[in-house]
Amino acid sequence: MRIDILVAEIGSTTTVVNAFNHIGTPCPEFIGQGQAPTSVLDGDVTIGLKGAIEDLKKNLNVDDLSYGEMLATSSAAGGLRMTVHGLVYDMTVRAAKEAALGAGGIIKMVTSGKLRRTDLKKIREIKPNIILIAGGVDYGERETALYNMEQIATLGLNVPVIYAGNIENQEEVAEICNDAGIKLYLVDNVYPKIDILNIEPTRKVIQDVFEEHIVHAPGMSTVREMVTGPIIPTPGSVMEAAKLLKEELGDLVIFDVGGATTDVHSVTEGSEEINKILISPEPYAKRTVEGDLGVFVNLKHIVEKIGLEELKKDFPNAEQLIENAKPIPETEEEKRFIERLTKEAVLTSLERHAGRLRHIYGPTGKKTVAEGKDLTNIKYIIGTGGALTRLPKRVEILESIKENRKGLELYPGNSAQILIDNHYIFASLGVLSKKYPQEALILMKKSLKIN
Known part of the structure; x- marks a missing residue:
């Protein structure tokens, strides 16, 4: 089988390959995905990449697979x-x-x-x-x-x-x-x-x-030989996708909960009202990365934040679930457990990313100022990454953002719409957009199920 473009996403826990056809036409198509554990610890990331290509072949039910171009993103070996x-x-x-x-x-x-x-x-x-x-x-x-x-x-x-x-x-x-x-x-x-x-x-x-x-993980030099186009950092690629999509849809925030980190990307100028009282400038496109909020590699950090005794109320065998955690949860109980951790990761990363109002008292009385990123104008809350594209309660997890406002936080409002990167391809589309922006935008809207 011949594929136009293959995009490899070499992550800290999983390597994913996405296949796209009809690139260069008004009807680009996402045709399939393969994945395998990232093989940094084996001393060569190409083992995981080849494993993901084999998985793609199995998913497409083909014996042979060739491609015109290969692009890549990477966050393996610490990024x-x-x-x-x-x-x-x-x-x-x-x-x-x-x-x-x-x-x-x-x-x-x-x-x-x-x-x-x-x-x-x-x-x-x-x-x-x-x-x-x-x-x-x-x-x-x-x-x-x-x-x-x-x-x-x-x-x-x-x-x-x-x-x-x-x-x-x-x-x-x-x-x-x-x-x-x-x-x-x-x-x-x-x-x-x-x-x-x-x-x-x-x-x-x-x-x-x-x-x-940068050849920042064992075997990346071999990947460079396989790849015909650019290799960029995975989080940077998601930001490219976010900026492109903002031009089409309006102000948005993307949550990417992974095995090692949780990244939040927001693209918004904020509201005029808040901008008038902002005490220092914020970037139009902002990313925060939370290195302690991963649902596999850094699972124990999230457990500590919630509290083991608190988790045991819903998961009596929490210690066993922690000890036997897998990169991809398999049983219903494992999925429910990771959903709980994912919700904590989303709400904590939102708290760290978003700004807030602050009251200052001086000789002239109380004055209200704003500091940090204003998310009040956000129209779309988008989930990407393994957890927020595959877990059954992914939409409910993102809906909890709207229920978490206490008054002073500059969080998205109740009218913000929840969207999911259903095909789990945003990181791939960010690097694809470098050369094929229109095709990347069409594929993003298809993944989000937007006509």
């Missing part, structure tokens, strides 16, 4: 490890962090101000895939970013550096990196003026650097 270094945490550091997370980076370290000896030691231990340096508005403070660049140059790490700070420093930063043999990417400042975020140029370069430089 895209990054360290971020800026000037003031609430300004340039936060802007750089937003850019890194939106591109699919896993932030392992964030510093503000001049790097200390202990900071440099920690960077060595982390062994980041990319280092991002920011700091200073354009034509503002210069010394901190230059000092940090010089310190990082002394580490002798063979790691690409992205500089997204005060543009006055670009020539000097280039000289430092040239002398130290560091691959440098110069980008527009992520915080060019007070209260202005400019994170999209940095976000794009992070994904380019990932593809060009």
